[in-house]
Amino acid sequence: MAITLGPNQYGKAEVRLVTVNRTGPVHEIKDLTVSTSLRGDLAATHLTGDNAGVLATDTQKNTVYAFAKESPVGEIEDFALRLGRHFVREHGNITGARVLVDEHAWDRIAVDGKPHEHSFSRASDEKRSTAVTVDGERAWVVSGLRDLVVLKSTGSEFHGFPHDKYTTLAETDDRILATAVTARWRYQGTDVDWSKSFTEVRRLMLEKFATLHSYSLQQTLYAMGEAVLRERPEVAEIRLSLPNRHHFLVDLTPFGLSNDNEVFYAADRPYGLIEGTVLRDDAEEAGLAWHTLPTF
Ligand SMILES: O=c1[nH]c(=O)c2[nH]c(=O)[nH]c2[nH]1
Structure with a gap:
């Protein structure tokens, strides 16, 4: 041996x-x-x-x-x-x-x-x-942000998922969507206006989160990444990790009260964890850019 x-x-x-x-x-x-x-x-x-x-x-x-x-x-x-x-x-x-x-x-x-x-x-x-x-002599740059906490109080639905014998989740056409964005994006090359690029990537992700009428956090993830790649040619790929910060409607019927999407319980765990990569097909090779980094 x-x-x-x-x-x-x-x-x-x-x-x-x-x-x-x-x-x-x-x-x-x-x-x-x-x-x-x-x-x-x-x-x-x-x-x-x-x-x-x-x-x-x-x-x-x-x-x-x-x-x-x-x-x-x-x-x-x-x-x-x-x-x-x-x-x-x-x-x-x-x-x-x-x-x-x-x-x-x-x-x-x-x-x-x-x-x-x-x-x-x-x-x-x-x-x-x-x-x-x-x-x-080679160098790669992967930049990002963590713990960018965002919430939208409407404009988010989740339905059409399979129901098996363990399913209890109610379908909804109006829910709170909240997450803490972790994003990492790989740059093509090192000749970049880092500050401007960071500001714009962050803005593009936030604007898409706000304006997309969402049918799943997965759809929101892809749309945020796509918006970045469409507008920022210096970015080769972007990886996003989005914990679904669930907000559950509180049942107020015991008190004789209705709850028209106004009173929620913000759960901290467990949480759905939605992760994904959005890529462009003409990107430069990743080389060692992600070597030993967490996937998301
Ligand atoms: O946007 C969502 N994606 C899911 O995969 C999922 N699963 C779940 O219970 N709620 C949600 N919401």
């Missing part, structure tokens, strides 16, 4: 980085969680404990902080590309890098109706994210 080392990677997970741009009285802040992960010729450390080729995870963490000082962080995709390319170019046995960045949003606190110069409140749970993969 022969035992061998299989695929492996190592790095520093969840480096918390906050930068303050203090070039004027109006401060700008960036609040990021950065994870780095390196691949390459790392057999020696696994097989014998020889660490000559191991760029310490502590050094990877320090590199994140030093890069944030040496030039402005900018868009998370650019920051992740700079870091990933650095690790691969500067360290001979490191052939690949994965850099994950989550961005936590802050709003300015309004004082007397005006945005304050240096005081902020956390915007929401929503996070913008990127996953950059570098392999030699």
Whole structure:
């Protein structure tokens, strides 16, 4: 029997980085969680404990902080590309890098109706994210968002599903549709206006969620992805994960009251989980873009 080392990677997970741009009285802040992960010729450390080729995870963490000082962080995709390319170019046995960045949003606190110069409140749970993969001279970018919570109070139906002996769900032609959008989209190339693209992808998904008269969350998922691919040529494919945040009508008949879609019980679990990918057929090859990322 022969035992061998299989695929492996190592790095520093969840480096918390906050930068303050203090070039004027109006401060700008960036609040990021950065994870780095390196691949390459790392057999020696696994097989014998020889660490000559191991760029310490502590050094990877320090590199994140030093890069944030040496030039402005900018868009998370650019920051992740700079870091990933650095690790691969500067360290001979490191052939690949994965850099994950989550961005936590802050709003300015309004004082007397005006945005304050240096005081902020956390915007929401929503996070913008990127996953950059570098392999030699090549690089792939998958960006996205998580926990974008949306709800529409009508314009959603669900009926026509099969009924077997376990079915109790009532058919409905008017229900609340609510979800927390997780979306990841793969870019074609790396020469992209990241900020504009993110803003537009997010807007397209929200507008479609709002305006589509939905017969299933699956239909809404596809329509949201399709809207993005139709309008944003820089996006090769998009993957969506949509938990169905069920809102059940409360039975008010014991109290002699009707309930005309006005009073709901918002259940937190279990929840339907609707997931899918929307692709264009002329997209560039995915290469290592999704390698080791969750499917959705
Ligand atoms: O939009 C929906 N899709 C389903 O697959 C499903 N299943 C369910 O119970 N409710 C819903 N709603």
